Amino acid sequence: MSTPLSKPQMIVHIQKSLNYTVFDSKWIPCSAKFVCMGNFARGTGVMQIYEVQRGDALLIKEVEKPKPIKCATFGATSIQQRHMATGDFDGNLHIWDLENSQCGLFLISYNDRWTSFGFFMTGHAFNEQDRCVCAGYDNGDIKLFDLRNMSVRWETNIKNGVCCVEFDRKDIDMNKLVATSLEGKFHVFDLRTQHPTKGFASVCEKAHKSTIWQVKHLPQNREIFMTAGGAGNLHLWKYEYPRQRCKKESNGVEVGVAGTVNLLQNVTVSTQPIASLDWNTDKRGLFLCSGFDQTVRVLIVTKLNLV
Structure with a gap:
C-alpha cells in the first residue's frame, strides 16, 4: 500500500536570491559547482559561478558581459575540458573556458536572435x-x-x-x-x-x-x-x-x-515561472532550478532508487 511518506519527496536544500533576472543555470560536470546566467536591469549580461559548501551556495566568480545571456550547455565538451557554450540575445554563440571566463574560446554571430523558435x-x-x-x-x-x-x-x-x-x-x-x-x-x-x-x-x-x-x-x-x-x-x-x-x-x-x-x-517552490532545470549527473536526486523570481534553488529528490 502506497503512503505519502513512501513516495519520493522534493526538498529545497539551498535557496539563493540573485540581483538579476536569471535565464539558465547548469551544474558544472564532475564538481559541486554550478553556473547561473542572465541579465542585469541595466541591460548587460552576467555569469556567476557558485560552489555548494556546508548547506550553502558560495559565490566564487562573477563576470559581466555586454549582452544578456539566454542559455548555456556543456553538451559539446569533454569532462576534462568542461567548456561551456552560451547563446545571447544578440544572436552570438560563445564557448567559454570557465577557469578564465573573461576570455571566450570561440564566437559565432548570427543575424537572427535565439527566439526564432x-x-x-x-x-x-x-x-x-x-x-x-x-x-x-x-x-x-x-x-x-x-x-x-x-x-x-x-x-x-x-x-x-x-x-x-x-x-x-x-x-x-x-x-x-x-x-x-x-x-x-x-x-x-x-x-x-x-x-x-x-x-x-x-x-x-x-x-x-x-x-x-x-x-x-x-x-x-x-x-x-x-x-x-x-x-x-x-x-x-x-x-x-x-x-x-x-x-x-x-x-x-x-x-x-x-x-x-x-x-x-x-x-x-515559487510564485513565478521556473525557467530552467538541471539534474546533477553524479548525485542521483540532486537538481538545480532557477526562475523569474530571481532565485536559484538546489533541491534533493529522495527515494528515486525505489520507484
Missing part, C-alpha cells in the same frame, strides 16, 4: 554517423530532422506552442521524446516504431494549470522526468511502458503503442 534538442547519436535534431515551434509544430540524410524524418502538430523538447537519452537509438507546451500539457512520443502515416505513438497529459517551460529526464533513470510550470511548481513523473511497444495492423504494418505516465510527486 521554441526549442531544439539533438539525439539519436548512438554511432558516428547518425544524428537527429528535434525542433519545436511556437505554432505547435514538432519536426525531427535527420542530419545524416539532410531531410525531415517526421513532423506533427500538438496544437499549442512548444516550449521544450527533450530525448530521454541523446546517445542511444531514439527511444522516447517529451514535448511540453502552453496550456499546461506535455506529450510523450515512443520513437521506436514509426508508422508510415500515423507517425509515432504518443500519450498526452494535462499536467499543470499554466505553461510547462521545461522538462528534464533523470540521468540515472530515463523513465523518470521532471516538468517545471509557469506557476512555480515542479512535477515528477514516471513513464510506464505497455506490455507490447508495437503491434501489427491488418495490412501487416507495425504501429507503435504508447505507454502511460504516473505522477510521483509535485511541489510549489
Whole structure:
C-alpha cells in the first residue's frame, strides 16, 4: 500500500536570491559547482559561478558581459575540458573556458536572435554517423530532422506552442521524446516504431494549470522526468511502458503503442515561472532550478532508487 511518506519527496536544500533576472543555470560536470546566467536591469549580461559548501551556495566568480545571456550547455565538451557554450540575445554563440571566463574560446554571430523558435534538442547519436535534431515551434509544430540524410524524418502538430523538447537519452537509438507546451500539457512520443502515416505513438497529459517551460529526464533513470510550470511548481513523473511497444495492423504494418505516465510527486517552490532545470549527473536526486523570481534553488529528490 502506497503512503505519502513512501513516495519520493522534493526538498529545497539551498535557496539563493540573485540581483538579476536569471535565464539558465547548469551544474558544472564532475564538481559541486554550478553556473547561473542572465541579465542585469541595466541591460548587460552576467555569469556567476557558485560552489555548494556546508548547506550553502558560495559565490566564487562573477563576470559581466555586454549582452544578456539566454542559455548555456556543456553538451559539446569533454569532462576534462568542461567548456561551456552560451547563446545571447544578440544572436552570438560563445564557448567559454570557465577557469578564465573573461576570455571566450570561440564566437559565432548570427543575424537572427535565439527566439526564432521554441526549442531544439539533438539525439539519436548512438554511432558516428547518425544524428537527429528535434525542433519545436511556437505554432505547435514538432519536426525531427535527420542530419545524416539532410531531410525531415517526421513532423506533427500538438496544437499549442512548444516550449521544450527533450530525448530521454541523446546517445542511444531514439527511444522516447517529451514535448511540453502552453496550456499546461506535455506529450510523450515512443520513437521506436514509426508508422508510415500515423507517425509515432504518443500519450498526452494535462499536467499543470499554466505553461510547462521545461522538462528534464533523470540521468540515472530515463523513465523518470521532471516538468517545471509557469506557476512555480515542479512535477515528477514516471513513464510506464505497455506490455507490447508495437503491434501489427491488418495490412501487416507495425504501429507503435504508447505507454502511460504516473505522477510521483509535485511541489510549489515559487510564485513565478521556473525557467530552467538541471539534474546533477553524479548525485542521483540532486537538481538545480532557477526562475523569474530571481532565485536559484538546489533541491534533493529522495527515494528515486525505489520507484
